[in-house]
Amino acid sequence: MSPDEPDEAPERETMPTFVDFDEFDAKASTSARPVLIQTAGLEAGRVFEVPEGASTLRRARGWELSFDGDGAEVASLLREADRVLCTTLDAATVGGEPAAARPLVPGDRLEAGPVLLRFQRVGPDEARALRELYAGSRRDGLTGLANARALVEHLSSEVAYARRHKEPLSLLIVDLDGSSARALADGFDALDPLVRLLGRVVGACVERGDVIARTGADELCVAQRGVTLERGATVGDQIRAALAAASPGGPTVSVGVASLACLGDDPSDSALLERARARVEAARLRGGDRVSTEG
Numbered sequence: 001m002s003p004d005e006p007d008e009a010p011e012r013e014t015m016p017t018f019v020d021f022d023e024f025d026a027k028a029s030t031s032a033r034p035v036l037i038q039t040a041g042l043e044a045g046r047v048f049e050v051p052e053g054a055s056t057l058r059r060a061r062g063w064e065l066s067f068d069g070d071g072a073e074v075a076s077l078l079r080e081a082d083r084v085l086c087t088t089l090d091a092a093t094v095g096g097e098p099a100a101a102r103p104l105v106p107g108d109r110l111e112a113g114p115v116l117l118r119f120q121r122v123g124p125d126e127a128r129a130l131r132e133l134y135a136g137s138r139r140d141g142l143t144g145l146a147n148a149r150a151l152v153e154h155l156s157s158e159v160a161y162a163r164r165h166k167e168p169l170s171l172l173i174v175d176l177d178g179s180s181a182r183a184l185a186d187g188f189d190a191l192d193p194l195v196r197l198l199g200r201v202v203g204a205c206v207e208r209g210d211v212i213a214r215t216g217a218d219e220l221c222v223a224q225r226g227v228t229l230e231r232g233a234t235v236g237d238q239i240r241a242a243l244a245a246a247s248p249g250g251p252t253v254s255v256g257v258a259s260l261a262c263l264g265d266d267p268s269d270s271a272l273l274e275r276a277r278a279r280v281e282a283a284r285l286r287g288g289d290r291v292s293t294e295g
Contacts, residue, residue: 031123031124032121032122032123033049033050033121033122033123033124033127034049034050034079034084034104034119034120034121035047035048035049035050035119035120035121035122035127035130036048036050036057036110036117036118036119036120037117037118037120037130038065038115038116038117039116039117039118040114040115040116041063041065041114041115041116042063042064042114042153042154042156042157043064043065043115043153045130045133045134045137045138046065046134047127047130047131047134048065048067048117049127050077050079050084051067051079052079053078053079053080054076054077054078055067055076055077055078055079056073056074056075056076056077057073057074057075057076057077057112058070058071058072058073058074059071059072059074059090059112059113059115063112063113063114063115063157064157065112065115065117072090073089073090074088074089074090074092074112075087075088075089075092075099075110075112076089078101083103084103084104084119085101085102085103085104086099086101086102086103086104086108086110087099087100087101087102088100088110090112091112091113092110092111092112093110093111094108094109094110094111095108095109096109096111104119105119106119106120106121107119107120137149138150140213140214142192142195142196142214143195143196143199143214144199145199145203145212145213145214145220146211146212146213146214147213147214147215148213148214148215148216150211150213151211151213151215151221151223152269154211154213154223155171155223155269155272155273156269158223158225158269159260159267159268159269159272162225162260163260163267167225167226168226168227168228168229168259168260168261169223169224169225169226169227169259169260169272170223170224170227170228170229170231170232170257170258170259170260171221171222171223171224171232171257171258171259171272171273171276172221172222172224172232172235172236172239172255172256172257172276173215173219173220173221173255173256173276173277173279173280174198174202174219174220174221174222174236174239174253174254174255174280175216175218175219175253175254175255175256175280175284176191176194176195176198176218176219176251176252176253177251177252177253177254177284177288177289178251178252178288179191179194179217179218179251182194182251183217188217191217191218194218194250194251195214195217195218195220197243197246197247198220198243198251198253199212199214199220200246201239201242201243201246202220202222202239204242205235205238205239205242206222206224206235207224207225207227209225210222210223210224210225210227211223221273221276222235227259228259228261229257229258229259229261229262229293232257232259232293233257233291233293236255236257236291237255237291239253239255240252240253240255240289240290240291252288252289253288253289254280254283254284254288254289254290254292255280255283255290255291255292256276256277256278256279256280256281256282256283256291256292256295257276257279257291257292257293258272258275258276258279258293259272260272262275263275278295279292279293279294279295280292281295282294282295283295
């Protein structure tokens with residue numbers, strides 16, 4: 001035996017010769033919970049846990065689904081212990097067919113307009129991981145606000161709804177003044193606390209149903225339901241004043257405001273974004289620290 005070899009062979013790890021899969025599955029099923037995972041639609045990736053007892057899945061503006069709140073009824077569900085009965089409503093289907101108190105089994109597809117949900121049973125850790133994965137794909141890591149992808153999806157739905165119901169819709173773009181020079185002087189990390197502060201200020205100035213997204217290094221967008229151009233400009237001035245109060249002598253912002261009414265007879269989400277960006281640039285070229293509704 002060479003000196004490089006051990007005197008005794010190490011004990012070898014062994015795998016068990018038998019696994020009681022029936023017992024394993026039984027334990028797993030007791031902790032599994034029924035969920036609907038959205039696989040198509042504007043909020044693809046979202047996980048809905050089916051509540052205990054009777055519940056109703058509804059769609060709000062656009063095709064945003066929820067088990068709470070108001071909206072057209074999509075399906076009623078009855079969860080009793082390990083069983084979920086589904087009755088489809090409002091032209092929804094399960095596997096392409098209307099369902100009346102049908103028990104759902106893993107893999108069943110619930111279709112409602114452009115939204116597709118898949119029924120599954122998952123453990124609590126997997127459910128949490130799925131929710132975190134969905135949130136991470138739609139949230140900005142620095143501010144916790146929606147990200148650019150989420151805003152584009154949401155804005156598409158909001159424009160369609162506003163056009164269909166002839167309601168106003170405005171978009172604000174809020175941009176920190178002088179951020180490029182600040183980043184060159186102190187590094188891009190120096191912008192982080194300012195952007196977080198701006199996110200808090202904007203959040204305090206807008207309505208609960210408005211969606212705020214971070215769409216650039218120093219840029220936030222706000223989609224405002226039912227808000228006219230004039231009201232949007234007022235909110236822009238409130239944001240400027242609130243930021244000055246929160247950080248006296250600190251950064252200022254340029255705000256561009258556009259509404260569907262500015263776009264003529266054929267408005268679109270991309271045109272709304274372009275118009276708001278043109279107006280924030282007009283505010284910046286005029287020296288910043290102002291709100292622009294022209295350009």
